[in-house]
Amino acid sequence: MSSLPPTATPAAARTPAPAAVAPAFSPLYQQIKGLILRSLQEGEWKPGESIPSEMDLAGRFRVSQGTVRKAIDELAAENLVIRRQGKGTFVATHAEHQVQYRFLKLLPDQGDAREEGPAQRTVLECRRARASADVARALALRTGDTVILARRILAFAGVPTILEELWLPGQAFKGLSAEQMASYQGPTYAMFELEFGVRMVRADEKIRAVLPDAAQAQSLGVSETTPLLSVERLAYTYNDAPMELRRGLYRTDTHYYFNALN
Structure with missing residues (x-):
């Protein structure tokens, strides 16, 4: 006679519990970059238009101004926005003189x-x-x-x-x-x-x-x-x-x- 209780299952027959999957992590500035990209994609700011200041975006997303600046730095490096000294940051456009030849090789x-x-x-x-x-x-x-x-x-x-x-x-x-x-x-x-x-x-x-x-x-x-x-x-x-x-x-x-x- 088996010594196992009626409700027990032999260890070899048990299905192992799936291993816990660690949640994907991305730095905070990357998350803010993604939110800005979503606004660009949805047309909240059109090509050639200015986007809100770093301070305004920091207030909107409840993060530090430095975090927003780092996100915008990456967007600028990818030619998605253009910084203009003393004027702000603008959505890049192929009509812009300095970028209109970017794809012309x-x-x-x-x-x-x-x-x-x-x-x-x-x-x-x-x-x-x-x-x-x-x-x-x-x-x-x-x-x-x-x-x-x-x-x-x-x-x-x-x-x-x-x-x-x-x-x-x-x-x-x-x-x-x-x-x-x-x-x-x-x-x-x-x-x-x-x-x-x-x-x-x-x-x-x-x-x-x-x-x-x-x-x-x-x-x-x-x-x-x-x-x-x-x-x-x-x-x-x-x-x-x-x-x-x-x-x-x-x-x-x-x-x-x-x-x-x-």
């Missing part, structure tokens, strides 16, 4: 991008389409979801230099037209901010050397044996939400691709 052999001036844009098409599997995967959509496909040529000093395709989530960019893209005088990312409330804050790129097909060569005015730089960029808005897949072919006979590594 193709620079002229002579002079710099500001001296060369903005590219002349020829929009070949801008239409609604269905996302292919690879486009949907990149933009965190489902295959077949509506996207906006735009194709255009960028020229410098009248020379076609970049041929690119832009894939954008259809819901976020509903109503975008070829006329709108062609007529806007500032940077395209500034237009995305102003017209659609979408700010690109960072991007990942893949680069390789390729040869163009016949149609691509004709668009850029080169031969099919001319090596081009293929650049695939995935741009994100706040909280790492992908909002643009851009595929471009770059001529590098009068320009070079520049990237500063920190």
Whole structure:
């Protein structure tokens, strides 16, 4: 006869209690940074507008001014806000002179991008389409979801230099037209901010050397044996939400691709 009480269970048969999981910890300034990011994402402060002072934010979040300052320091280092001496801190915008070329990596052999001036844009098409599997995967959509496909040529000093395709989530960019893209005088990312409330804050790129097909060569005015730089960029808005897949072919006979590594 077993000596165990009727309600007892042999030790080998007992299910071990799950190990306690320690809660994830993040420094207080990182938590404040996250709260400021949420306000940016929700549009409480628009691109180009000032955000509350460090003192006001410290009172709002009930933390020290030094904690807020450290959070804003990180946001400034990530080009999400811009400090202006004696004026305050402002939401960064691609319309801002010092940051509007931050995503432009193709620079002229002579002079710099500001001296060369903005590219002349020829929009070949801008239409609604269905996302292919690879486009949907990149933009965190489902295959077949509506996207906006735009194709255009960028020229410098009248020379076609970049041929690119832009894939954008259809819901976020509903109503975008070829006329709108062609007529806007500032940077395209500034237009995305102003017209659609979408700010690109960072991007990942893949680069390789390729040869163009016949149609691509004709668009850029080169031969099919001319090596081009293929650049695939995935741009994100706040909280790492992908909002643009851009595929471009770059001529590098009068320009070079520049990237500063920190």
